[in-house]
Amino acid sequence: MGKLRALREDDDEQKEERTDVVKYRADEHLELLKPFQRATTDYVFRRLFTDRQPTRQFLVADEVGLGKTMIARGVIAKAIEALVDEVERVDVVYICSNQAIAEQNLKALNVIGADVSPFNTRLTLLPLQLEGKKGIAARKINLISLTPGTALDLKSSLGTAEERALIFEMLRKAIGLRHAGIRRIFRGGVGEEKWKGWMERMHRRDDISQTIRSAFVNAVGPEILGRIREAADLARTRVKPDYRDDLRPARLIGELRRTLARICVDALQPDLIILDEFQRFAELLHEHDEAQAPEKAAAAELARALFSYSDNCGNSARLLLLSATPYRMLSRSTDDPEQGDHYADFLRTMRFLFGDAEGAARAEDLKRELVAFRRTLQSLPDAHTAARDSRDRVQTILRQVIARTERVRLTEDGNSLILEHRPKLAIDPDDLREAKAVARVARLVDAPGLVEFWKSAPYLLNFMRDYKLRTKLQEKKLAPPAELKQAIREAQPFMITEEQVEGYESIPPRNARMRALHDTTFRDGLERELWLPPCRPSFGFPRSATKTLVFSDWSLVPDAIAALLSHDASRRMGMTKEMASRASRPIGIEDMLPMLYPSATLAALIDPLELEARFGRAHSSHGLREHARGVLSEALEPALLSRLAEDRRLAVLHLDRERGRDTDWRQVPALESNEEQDESNASVRTINAISDAFRAEAAPGHAEPAIVDLLVDHALGSPATCALRALGRFAPELPFDDPDLSAAAIGVALGFRSLFNQPESRALLDETSPTNYWRDILSYCLDHDLSSVLDEYIHLIIESDRLQYVAPKDRVRSIARTILNVVSMRPAQITLDHWSAGRTRLRENRFEIRARYAMRFAAKTEDEKGIRRTGIVQAAFKSPFRPFVLATTSIGQEGLDFHPYCSRVVHWNLPRNPVEIEQREGRVHRYKNHAVRRNVASAFGKVVGQQGGPRHDPWSLIFETARLQEVANGGMGDLIPFWLYPGDAKIERVVLLPPFSREIERYEELKSSIANYRLAFGQPRQDELLELFAKLPPEAKDKLSELQICLLPRAAELADKEEVGDGRTENENPILTQTASN
Known part of the structure; x- marks a missing residue:
């Protein structure tokens, strides 16, 4: 039965079941788009779906940071609105390069409702998610996320244990074997008992798609089943089976996974496919020689099957490609050929966009027009008019399949926010002594040259864990020559010791770049702050502090930055060995209960924004306290204050009880705990402690003359009450004593309990008494304007996670969970090596440095745990809380955003071309940065x-x-x-250029080419054109920008309508009657 079967008019039950979906409207999602995003969205949708000569593939190449994901969101919403009444099921498939990008963007792309989660899955696990009450087939609309590495490029032939268990279960009867040999074939690296558990769980499942199972069994056939049985017999009878190549378990499982993946493509039935940052997996778009690259050829074949999907009614999937750098944007004659060539990449991409049927011919037309355009550029300034006409012809062809918006096109100065800093780097004598000592060690073990490493980081022998120098040392450590032992001894002053770390001793940053970063990041005093100051404070004047994002070419640099900056920050916070020992015992919930209790009375009475409206802006935290003191003195009668003063520790609980604001704590649900917290049931225990305190009588104590001051500190400094008030701003439907709102506020406060339990926090606040520490916390939070910090951060969370349309109770819980995860994130542990020379051998001691002030951003693995940790680190950097410095390599960061609290990008190593500068800075030059x-x-x-x-x-x-x-x-x-x-x-833009280096001159060349490289778009030998432009007279240079190719959809819309003669009205829906060109 074809997918596009019309819904039967007489099927009353089906119509009633899907009434809410039939009424789907895109308007509420389109309203979120800015005008330039809406223009692109409308244009893309028209080219893909409604033009008389539509295209099956379209590329949105907007400049980095302008919200391509939001455009995709708009196109998805419009496509659903157009298709939902006409087809059985609308399937939207989102494909991006890794799970970190998927986790970030799925929230933005989800236009199918907050209560309908997208499927973030592997293609070969589709049989587990296709059928059942909540399966893909049961939904009218689906958003399905895949990554190429797990869905299309199946080079990791064994896959996951879950995949293998599923395949075995579907083939169980066909194989007909149950002995240990067959289990050995399928279990891979999983232990025997664990594998039995996988098989039993899979065998009990009743939601495996019977349609896919049947198709899979038929597709496998007797030949591969025979090989599986033969391999299983070998595995049963021999300890170390000598498999033939075609009997190797990895090969057999790989063949089965590819067969299953191909069947799952047909079951998926995509209507719209989003390829995000597709240049990261561009090889999947093109054919490969199976003899030379069988794995690439198999992956590309599977990708083509997905991308070119058509159902048996002739309706085909549309592809929306997203990338600011869809091909190598600039290549020079001196570049490494393996890095790619702009001209070849560009034409190959254009052939794909134009489609299989006409791609080659249309690409040749484009090529001829580009040659003509180049000739006119080479004849400037005389051929300016001819160049403009030629440029227009190129634009007309490109606009059929590409739209691109750039800041420079829409503003007088697209770079008006960029400010360049070039700190003066000074090389100290100790830097040179370390270089000499480490170079000697490297020479003696025959390790590669270390000049670039030495220029990038200090203490190389500590941080070379993934480099050949460490490997070579390990090879020689059992029998080192005398000269090597002496070299290691002479290098001792240039290694960090475990004693220095544990004693929080000073570790000088022995590297010019590291010293510059050290001075830059510590100049705002952030080492003594637990969060950034708000952009709009409740009192005083705004501070200019911001976070720092560092890009380096070398993977040892993020470790060195995270370790050295975090260690020094801890020292500056007052950390000592004694405090580290004492703080290893966290302060319990009972002792910190006053800061964990959200007071509905104080949240309602005291609001910093209302204080400002009434009294004017306070000049300091003291002034804000005085304003709040006046309000509370008016609102609370003296007799009540006198009663509250009898139990100052729990005064806020008694206040709420006296004012009738006592929440029914039996109805307060526990917030799901973050896995990184030490105590998973902290939320339950806190609620129980509060409930018990409400039932108990006030504890007798001494009278507190400053009870109003204490209540002021609670109102403006309690993490729980600040969270209650801030969350309440964004869920005004909920009263302050609502159980769900209270639960969310407690969840946030528990995150702060974890934060203030960290040894560095306790050192910073000079904690001396666990029972009174909560008072210090209230004062710190008030003085550091936590209330305004939360107002700002929650605003950003709601926009980022698209929580505007979520039910208020779910909204506050989602916000609280995000803050809890971020604030309670554990420090990273950076592993260091220390080498020493004994009498006969080298000794390698490994130890760790805590890193929270600065952290590295690198997913060591793509497993669930690694992905989750990477996601939490990114979320923390996007928050006002630590880390304040994030160090990463340029590899793999396209598509990720780090902008909410970071406006400083440090180029540790100089990028190879101007496009990389834009890509790096585009991580922070984004929406509401x-x-x-x-x-x-x-x-x-x-x-x-x-x-x-x-x-x-x-x-x-x-x-x-x-x-x-x-x-x-x-x-x-x-x-x-x-x-x-x-x-x-x-x-x-902080650029770290060593003195007297070639990088100084190269950076000037990079800056000059930033302005003009776009003119060389689509051209071979781009550096020749750039050199030609550089030699033009000044008046001709001023006119160069007029000749840049413009693919703005606003300009393109009229041109395209004239070209295709599109005269339909908006009410016509040709989607189901027109076949897109391919």
Whole structure:
């Protein structure tokens, strides 16, 4: 039965069941788009679905950071709206390069409802998710996420244990064997008992798709079944079977996985496929020689089957490709040929976009026009008019399959937020002494040259764990020559010792780049802060502090940065060996209960925003306290205050009970605990402790004359009460004593309990008494404006996770879970090696440094645990909380965003071309980035005290005021003020160039080519054109920008309509009657 079978009019039950889906409307999702994003969305949808000559493939190549994911969201919503009444099921498949990007973007792409989770799966596990009440086949609309490495490129032939158990279960009867040999073939590296558990669990499942099972058994056939039985007999009778090549378990399982994957493609039935950052897996788009690259050929064949899917009614899947760098954007004659060539990559991509049927011919047409364009460029400035005409012909061809928006096209100065810093790097004598000592060791073990490593990081012998130097040392450590032992002894001053780490001794940053980073990141005093100051504080003046993102070419650099900066930050916080020992025993819930209790009375009475509206802006935390003191003195009668003073520790609980705000704690649900917390049941125990305290009588104690001051500290400094008030702003439907809102606030407060239990936090607050530590915490949170910090952060969470349309109770729980995970994240442990020379051998001692102030961003594995840890680290960096420095390599970071609290990018090593500079800085130069928020708050922050009402979102008001002002000034109100806004805050580009190095001259060349490399778009030998442009007279250079190829959809829309003669009205729906060109 074809997928596009119309729904039967007489099937009343089916119509009633799907009434809510039939009414699907894209409007609420399209309203989230900015004008330039909406223009692209509408244009892409028209080219893919409604034009008379549509295309099956379309590329959105917007400049990095402009929200391609939001455009994809809009296209998905429009496609669902158009198809949902016409087809049995709408399947949208999202494919990206890794799980970190998938986890980040699925929330943004989910337009199918908060209660309908996307499927984030492997293609070969589809049989477990296709059928059943909540399966893909039972849903009217599906969003399915895959990654090429787990779905298409099956080079890891054994797959996962779950995959193998599923395959075995589906083939159980066909194979007909149950002995240990067959289990050995399928279990891979899993132990015998564990594998039996996998088989038993899979055998009990009743949701395995019978349709796929039947197709799979038929497709496998007797030949491979025979080989499986033969291999199983060998495995049963021999300890070390000598398999023929075609009997190797990895090969057999690999063949089965590929067969199953091909069947699952047909079962998936995609309508729209999103390929995000597809350049990371571009090989899957093109054919490969099976003889030379069988794995690539198999993966590409499977990909083509998915991408070219058509059902038996002739309706085909559409592909939306997303990438700011869909091909190598710039290549030079001096580049390594293995890195790719712009011209070849460009034409190959264009052939794919134009489709199998006409791709080669249309690519040749484009090639001829590009040759003509190049000739006119080479004849500048005389051929300016001819060049413009030639450029227009190229644009017309490209706009059929590509749209691209760039900041420079929509603003007078797209780089107005960029501010360059080039710290002066000084080389100290000790730097050279280390270089000499380590070079001698490397020479004696025949390790590669270390010059680039030495320029990048200090203490190389500690951090070379993934490099040949360490491997070579390990090879020689049992019988080292005397000269090597002496070299190791002479290198001792240039290694970090375990005693230095455990004693929190000073470790000098012996490297010019490391010293520059050290000075840059510590200049704002962040080493003594647990979170960044808010962009719009409740008191005083804004501070300019921001987070720092470091890009390096070498994987040892992130470890060195995380270890050295975090160690020094801990020292500056007052850490000692004694405190580390004492803080190993966390302070319990009972002792910290006052800071864990969310007071509904105080949240309602005291709001910093309302205090500002009433009294004006406070100049300091002391002034804010005085404003709150006045409100509480008016609101609370003296007799009540006198009673509260009798039990100051639990005064806030008694206040809520006296004021009738005592939540029914039996109805408060526990927030699911983060796996990183030491105590998984902390939420339950906290709720029980609060409930017990409410039932108990007030404990007698001494009178507290400053009870109002204590309540002020609770109102403005308690993590629980600050969270209750902040969460309440974004769920005004819930009263402050609502059980779900209270549970969420407690969850947030438990995150802060973990944070303040960290040894560094206890050292910073000079904790001396566990029973009174909560008082220090309240004061710290008030003085560091936690209330404003949470207001700002929750605003960003809601937009990032698309929680606007989620039910209020689910919204606050989701927010609380995010904050809990981030704030309670454990420090990383950076492993260091220390080498020493004994009498006969080398000794290698391994130890660890805690890293929380600075961290590395690198997923060592793609398993679930590694992915989850990487996701938490990214989420923490996107929060106001630590880490304040994140160090990574450039590899694999395309598509990830780090911008909410970071506006400083450090180029540790110089990028190879200007495109990489834009890619790196595009990680932070994004929507509502930290610099933009600081500038917009500076200009419009005062409206909060003038126009805001109780329980409102101050940041929505600030940005809406800025948008209306921009529109009043004649702007669109999109890029400005959401991506760009003038002011003192900038995106800082920090470039670390060693003195007297060739990199200084190369950087100047890079900067000059940033402006002009786009003119060489689609051209071979691009560096020749760039050299030609550099030699033009100044007046001709000023006109070069007029000749850049523009693929803005606004400009393209009219041109395309004229070209294809599209005269239909919007009400016509040709989606099901037109076949896209392929």
